[in-house]
Amino acid sequence: MGSPLLKLLRVVRPQTDGMARVTGRKIYILPTRYGLVFGLLLIALLIASINYANNPAFILTFLLTGLFIQAIFHTWRNLLDLSVRWKHTEPVFAGETAFIQYLLWDDKGRAHYALQLGFANNEPVITDCPQGEKVLLRIPCESARRGVLKPGRLTLESRFPLGLLRAWCYLDTDALAIVYPKPLYTDQHAATPSWGAAVEGDKGVGTDDFVGHRDYRPGDQLGHIYWKAMAGEKGLLVKQFGGDRVNRYWLDFEAIESSHTEQRLQILAGAVQMLSQESAWYGLRLPNQVIPVNGGETHRHRCLEALALYGIGA
Template sequence: MGKIQHGFAGEKLQIPIWFNNNKQVSHGILKLNFWKVKNNINVDLDNFSNPIYLPLDCPQRGRLKLPRVTLTSTFPLGLISCWTHLAFSSDIVVYPKPLASKVRLIDKQDSVHLNQADSSLKGHDDFDSLAPYKQGEPLYHVAWKQVAKGQGMISKQFSNQSGATGWLILASLNSHDLEHKLSELSFQVIELTRNNGVFGLDLGNLKITPSSGIEHQYACLKALALHTPYLEGVK
């Protein structure tokens, strides 16, 4: 079996299976399917190329244990049939299905204080417009010239989405449905990584320090996939 890529809930993964076949000895059709799954793949042992991909449903987030693979061969005319079940130790991590949402990066000074400042993945390069200052926004966003003119606290808005920094915090999301919130964070992790954002992830019982890049994305997605709610009073 080849390297298995992790996937998202609701997707079909393509599981690669490799055959070491001596075409001078082995002939005929070999059927492959996951145990108790009716759909199968037919492999012509006289004409195939590695790897063979076997589709697998990922119904929900979390760890998905790879089912046994059934190999079946039938003698011509169906007089003789033989089969075997192969077990593989690989476990698959299924990430929450991304749900499009506004990216909420929070400027968090410590792990206790949460503010509700929004960030639409705004960077710090290209000035775009002015807007009323929101409590918790970084002070370097403040338009001090407007403040000096007595216009109140005004915040500079930037259109470049690269270089965004902050924290994604599970507790800051408005939905009461845990799976909905995890799906929103899954989308935001992907978007921030795509735009070179530097961000941390706070799930309450697990915190991943701010970083960037594809490995950081995978670490955050795995944390979302395996998250279980923290129960007060349970040790």
């Protein structure tokens, strides 16, 4: 489809608060294959009614025609006044399926049924929107390469109530997702370890000896959470470890023996994943960025995001 035709499309665009609201002039509607067959059936009934001057046949023809006309209105109305807002997208690795989270609701409180939402060349999601409720949807979108994934226009459609007509509209929601490089696990030494005894102790930093508990903080390793305390309704606690030595690693882009930038980034992503599973502390050196040594889930995502956006900007 050429650019001039794209400009003629009626697209629902987001407002300043990110909400995209479907109005009547943005909705397309056409008969489905069943609707075309139904229309041919009506024409055949009308011809037969005229030919035989059969009053019951006329009544049946007009009744079915009225039903078809009512289906046009109800199918169109099933999309009218729906509001969609992009909420969040969890980062994924290249080649995985990103799930774009949306909120769906009707400001006027009407119920909507058998709604289908999806992106081009991806599996759609079918849902209802109950009266007066907001529905959280996770719509899949395949990711091919690292960087910023922009899934494009969201298609919202409905064939409710009879399946004779298809009503649909296109929505621009400004949704995006961060796609990390696909981890590559090799024998190359992407991480350079160093260690030393801390003057003030290393409580909560080491990995050798258990030294106690503390309250959970966002970004803590899931493997350090004290699940038994949570099950006993004692709150969300995290195990602390210490030791005489603390290994700290530097992941250096320039230290990897490869001429391919993407392969280097994949090796670094694999090293980040392995060190995170070992609860080790590590830093990342890229030609345009240095992330200091740290640990935890927040630090892992920060490093992977830097790898994902390397060379393409934020």
